[in-house]
Amino acid sequence: MPARTHPRPHPVTTGGAAIRLPWWALALPALAFVVLLALIANPSDAQAASGAPAVARVLEHARQLLTR
Template sequence: MSARTPSAPAQTRTPPPAGRDPHEIRLPWWSVALPAMAFAVLLMLPSGASDAHAATGSPSAVAQVLERIQEVLAHRGA
């Protein structure tokens, strides 16, 4: 039986740069934004479904949320 020799040298890990946690995981922005947006949409679906059969003229839940965001941003900028 012949001894096997590796065809390529074994690769070694390079140490992480100084000041960084070696166990840190960096995620792209969309990996957090997309699930958050999907959750918000799913959260608004039940309230939007109740407005579908009754046309009372009241603003939808989405419109109310957008109005509230505008109010907060306007108040923050002043």
């Protein structure tokens, strides 16, 4: 037997945004952006900074393949 639904006491309005976000929904993306911007500005602080020679080797191999 299907359950009866209750009608809404007032119609749903579509005008205006009535959604409120919690504080962390804006703070976490902003914090991530600042951290990534800091890593771009000073990449020597990153833990994977020692991988730069590997990138240079890959680019050198790509250059050699393209010049053949």
